[in-house]
Amino acid sequence: MLPDDDRVPLLAAAYLHDVGYAPALRVTGLHSLDGARWLRGLGVDRRVCNLVAHHSSARFEAEERGLLAELEEFDLEPGPVMDGLVFADMTSGPAGGSVTFEARLDDILSRYSPDDPVHRAIMRARPVLRESVERTLRRLATGAQPMYGAGSTLRLTTQRGGRQDFTVAAIPAIRAARTDVLRAIAYE
Numbered sequence: 746m747l748p749d750d751d752r753v754p755l756l757a758a759a760y761l762h763d764v765g766y767a768p769a770l771r772v773t774g775l776h777s778l779d780g781a782r783w784l785r786g787l788g789v790d791r792r793v794c795n796l797v798a799h800h801s802s803a804r805f806e807a808e809e810r811g812l813l814a815e816l817e818e819f820d821l822e823p824g825p826v827m828d829g830l831v832f833a834d835m836t837s838g839p840a841g842g843s844v845t846f847e848a849r850l851d852d853i854l855s856r857y858s859p860d861d862p863v864h865r866a867i868m869r870a871r872p873v874l875r876e877s878v879e880r881t882l883r884r885l886a887t888g889a890q891p892m893y894g895a896g897s898t899l900r901l902t903t904q905r906g907g908r909q910d911f912t913v914a915a916i917p918a919i920r921a922a923r924t925d926v927l928r929a930i931a932y933e
C-alpha cells in the first residue's frame with residue numbers, strides 16, 4: 746500500500762510514538778512533543794520525529810495545554826503515512842489487541858476526567874481521527890500490497906507508569922535501523 750520510503754518511517758513512528766510517556770522523558774507533559782524532542786536529540790530521522798510529534802491529532806491536546814507553538818517545531822505531514830499511524834494507534838487497545846475505533850476512543854475518554862486536557866482534546870479530535878481511520882481502511886481495501894509486508898508483526902506493549910517494552914519481530918529493516926533507539930528506550 747505504501748512505497749518503501751514511507752514504510753520505514755511509518756513503522757518507526759508506530760513503535761516510538763508514545764515514548765514521551767516515559768517518566769524520564771517528561772518535560773512539558775505533552776507526550777507527543779516530549780517524545781519527538783527526545784528522538785530529535787538522538788538524531789532520529791526528522792520525518793519520524795515529525796510523525797511522533799503530531800501523531801493522532803496531537804495539535805488538539807497541544808492547544809489545550811498552550812503548547813501549540815512548541816509543537817510547531819515539527820512539521821505536520823498529512824497523508825497516507827500519518828493516516829496509517831492514526832489507524833494503528835486508534836484501533837489498538839492499551840494491551841496491544843485490536844479494538845474498534847469507537848471502543849478505543851470511549852476507553853480513552855473513560856480514563857481521563859472531562860476537565861482533563863486529554864479528554865477535551867479527544868472530544869474535539871474525534872471526527873478528524875475517524876476520517877484518518879476510514880481513509881486507511883479504504884486504502885487497505887484497494888491496495889495492491891499489504892501495509893507492513895508479509896509475515897511482519899507490529900506490537901507495542903506499554904506498562905502504564907513504568908518503562909516501555911518493545912517486541913520487534915520479523916521487521917529486519919526496523920530492527921537494523923532502530924536498535925540503538927529501542928535499546929535506549931527499553932532500558933531507560
Ligand SMILES: [Fe+2]
Pocket residue numbers: 762763776777800801
Ligand atoms: Fe500517544
